[in-house]
Amino acid sequence: MAAMTDTLITLSEHRCFGGTQRFHEQASGEIGLSMRFAVYLPPQAANGPVPALIYLAGLTCNEETFMVKAGAQRLAAELGIALVAPDTSPRGETVQALPGAASDWDFGIGAGFYLDATQLPWSRHWRMESWLMNELVPGLSKHFPIDAARIGIFGHSMGGHGALTLALRHPGVFKSLSALAPICAPMRCPWGEKAFTGYLGADRSSWGEHDATVLMENHPVAPYPGGILIDQGLADKFLEAQLHPHLFEAACQAIGQPLTLRRHAGYDHGYYFIQSFVADHLAHHAAALKA
């Protein structure tokens, strides 16, 4: 399986702010299909390994969305941080044919929720957590001038859920953590209930392992003593029904996890919101990754 993931196909390469924006495809042993991801290497990577910041995107997005819409390369080039953005689910003919894979925008293709499905038919290919944690992240320092000891993670909406849960489930892998308008308590919102029912089954007993608020509640000590940054727009139409940052805030408070939760009047859920605050996220991660 290790051999399968060793060949990296370069789909395209673009000079950007003196660095390189790349799009790759790689056979994933975990997923059993080829998976795509994007990497931005800042100019500093020409001189040796740089820290990396992984971005997990939201529903309907793919590996290109953040790279082309967030305006983050300008800042990454200044800070000397690589950016890595994986696709949000398996794709292609094999999975397109699965009943329910392509009918809903919030389930199936484009909606992997960054976990390993346990229910058929999803359990065969929907193994996003194993792909990311066993293949993509360990492969970064092998394929790129990226320092494996200095990796941070953040994400938006479903990807915010992914960043929070993966960072809480895999202590020690990521040095820094933040999120933009994350799904903070998926067990208690329609998006999460639909996804968890489909991927994990109707028995809710296993759901808490993929719910950021539950994971934080169950941590004995603050897992990110350097602090977590979350930005949330108050004109976000998904805020009330889907995101529940106050529940994650309470969980952090209960165990003494430092959290900066900023609520921004007027901002919505889209990339104009993300653009506006992405610089603060890069600075948050740079403080930990370049310390």
Place this chain on the structure above:
Amino acid sequence: MAAMTDTLITLSEHRCFGGTQRFHEQASGEIGLSMRFAVYLPPQAANGPVPALIYLAGLTCNEETFMVKAGAQRLAAELGIALVAPDTSPRGETVQALPGAASDWDFGIGAGFYLDATQLPWSRHWRMESWLMNELVPGLSKHFPIDAARIGIFGHSMGGHGALTLALRHPGVFKSLSALAPICAPMRCPWGEKAFTGYLGADRSSWGEHDATVLMENHPVAPYPGGILIDQGLADKFLEAQLHPHLFEAACQAIGQPLTLRRHAGYDHGYYFIQSFVADHLAHHAAALKA
């Protein structure tokens, strides 16, 4: 006709860097259809009229492309400059039905070339120059806190051609001018020959009026004494056959028009190139618009 264009429909509005990203639609008397455009108002617009910079996009793009891909609002918010991005052609059922309107990516829909067509069937709706110069630009100060006396123009590829030709054909309207990878001599490239043949007819005698190099050659004195900025990537796959910046460079030299033409090794034709240099364009325009 003036009455037709007075009603502005707001399609969406997004808070962005303390300002507002808006998408509008407006009935155009010139085009005889509704046309779309985007406006970014920086936070400074809350205190009174600000300068504006119009961006004309390239083939296949629309009013959203620049706003979501260029990362320009961060800089516009810092500088206090509004950004305006019109769509690249008429759209909708009426024109979709025209033979040839939707079959090619480099002609018809998404490929207006910022001129008024003289040939049927295009002459009925393909009146991009008149829409922009008689309706959109004059309307900016009426509908937005934008200072009509401080408007600059730039664009990319086909939109670079649009910026150069409109700025040369309408002296006094724009205070500043720049372009990214513009089509500099459309009479002498396949994209331009195809568009001009279709929109203006096979008789080439009228084509020079819409060719930036010819227009510059025919200017008695330097029309932009403050200088024109052009950025061009050297890994741009369209450079050799379609763009011809050296011809525009020679025309500028011949009449003493100051031109900064920067050739960048490794950069291609896309938005990763645009992102990388857009800050220099905003600074170029700010120097003239905020003088």
